[in-house]
Amino acid sequence: MLYQLSYTGMGTDDSGTSAGCPDRPSTSGQEDDRRPPPALAALAELAALLWPEQCRLCGENPLPARALCGTCLADLPPLSPTCPRCLQREERFEGRCAACLVTAPQRPLIHISTHEGSLRGLILKGKSQQRDDIAGLLASTLVDRWRSLECPVRSPQFEECSHWTVVAIPRHWRRSWIEGISFAERLAIPVARQRNLPYRRLLRRKPGRAQVTLPAHRRRALAASAFHCGAAPKTRTAPSIVLVDDVLTTGATMRAATAALEAAGYPVVLWLVASVSGASWGTPTAVNPTAP
Structure with a gap:
């Protein structure tokens, strides 16, 4: 696990329920009598001996039942508080959220x-080494955060998501052929699997410089023409889209991809990103959910 989240029920059963909120019920009173066959248990012990668990970031011994060692765990930034402005509920902005200090996200953001x-270290290592295990770890944390918002009282816009489809920010096909799929796709695939939602590669990226090489003002100027949608909806009612990226810097990439999807007829209802860069920070502006 990455963060110890109270609603995940990881480790000891610390999950809880509250009135009107269908959080995961406690299972501490239930005994699971299912045990692996002795042969499988022996193989698992042998594998643990030959390939011991390592901290996903530095390679040292991790803490028990955790993905990181004590040093790397202590260096994790605190979980961002749930921001009503990011989720686009009509509540006062108090300037504590890094994601919307410059401008509110165009779509609800988790x-x-x-x-x-x-x-940051996990994301950079996952991107440079194409680490599906790190992507899965971050995806699980994102899914936990998403599930925590599904209480009707807190976020009614997340109640009906069974017909949503997960889409990731892609690389250009030439880069994918050389370097593999983007880290955003490595995040999106386990997110879709854990939420039991379809994953589709609807976006295509046009040739251009990698955004990591561009200054912030150039990123903000990224036009919607940077992406195009590979397929129009086959039915009159298109699925709603959950758009996934690894890092939100200026929001230009997500806005451009959202514009391309919606121009093709796919409504984008949610943005998911692993982290929010400090390049987003600045002076708050008014919420405008429909602004390009």
Whole structure:
């Protein structure tokens, strides 16, 4: 696990329920009598001996039942608080959320934390080494955060998501052929699997410089023409889209991809990103959910 989240029920059963909120019920009183066959248990012990668990970031011994060692765990930025402005509920903005200090996200946004410390290290390592295990770890944390918002009292816009489809920000096909799929796709695939939602590669990226090489003002100028949608909806009612990326910097990539999807007839209802970069920080502006 990455963060110890009270609603995940990881480790000891610390999940809880509240009135009107269908959080995961407690299972501490239930005994699971299912045990692996002795042969499988022996193989698992042998595998643990030959390939011991390592901290996903530095390679040292991790803490028990955790993905990171004590040092890397202590360097994780704190989980970002749930921001009503990011989720586009009509509540006062108090300037504590890194994701919307410059401008409110165009769509409801869920993220883990700011792009710093061990979270930044995990994302960079996952991207450079094409680490599906790190992507899965971050995806599980995002899914936990998403599930925590599904209480009707807190976020009614997330109640009906069974017909949603997960889409990731892609690389250009030439880069994918050389380097593999984008880290956003590595995040999106386990997110879709854990939420039991379809995953589709609807977006195509046009040739251009990698955004990591561009200054912030150039990223903000990214036009919607940077992406195009590969297929129009086959039915009159198109699925709603959950759009996934690894890092939100200026929001230009997500806005451009959202514009391309919606121009093709796919409504984008949610943005998911692992972290929010400090390049987003600045002076608050008014919420405008429909602004390009």
